[in-house]
Amino acid sequence: MLNAIRKFKESHANVYEFIMFNLLSNIATITNFTVLNISSSLLFKGFADRDFQLWIFDYPAKNGGLGSFISFLLAYASAQIVNFVVQRKLVFNSNHKLRAAIPIYVLTILVVYVICLYVPTLVMTPLTGLVGSIWATNLTNAINIFIQVIIIYPVLKFVVMKKV
Numbered sequence: 550m551l552n553a554i555r556k557f558k559e560s561h562a563n564v565y566e567f568i569m570f571n572l573l574s575n576i577a578t579i580t581n582f583t584v585l586n587i588s589s590s591l592l593f594k595g596f597a598d599r600d601f602q603l604w605i606f607d608y609p610a611k612n613g614g615l616g617s618f619i620s621f622l623l624a625y626a627s628a629q630i631v632n633f634v635v636q637r638k639l640v641f642n643s644n645h646k647l648r649a650a651i652p653i654y655v656l657t658i659l660v661v662y663v664i665c666l667y668v669p670t671l672v673m674t675p676l677t678g679l680v681g682s683i684w685a686t687n688l689t690n691a692i693n694i695f696i697q698v699i700i701i702y703p704v705l706k707f708v709v710m711k712k713v
Contacts, residue, residue: 569640570702576635578694581628585690588620589613605667612673613682618666624690625665629658632701641710650709657704664700665693 558565589597597616601608608618633654637643643650669689676685 566640566706567702570636570705571698573635573639574632574698577628577632580631581624581694582687582690584627585620585624585686588623589616589686592623593617593619605663605670607670609674612669612677613686617669617673617686621666621669621690621693622662625658625662625693636705637710641705641712643710643712645709645711653704654709657701657709661697661700664696668693668696 593616595616596619597613598610599615600610601615601618606618608614613620637650672689672692673685676688679685680688
């Protein structure tokens, strides 16, 4: 079995790398969902009744308000820290200098961060009406994770985690 995996890795290096990226991203995904649910149900529950609106972000109390905003923010940040370490060491085996890699990674995750904080303002209300608040929060998070993968993988592969 290990020999077959090794052969596949040698003959399909890019496909193998993408599969590993997605498999090991699950560590960040688990971190994301765990932090999101602990944050929204315990840590920031007291802020759920406060409407929050800033720039493009609109989190009404009926969708978790300020508590949801802070929870999505903390969950995303936690997951990205975990993701950087896991991807750098276990997937890309990067030897790119951290001094050069971190600013690009931070800029990328900030752009994705804005997108992923904006997405809930678009989908939480309709999803809450369909499936309730808890499921809407988790479905919205799943949408955000999909967005993160399609943006972050190419940046990691070709810019941040390249092999020098």
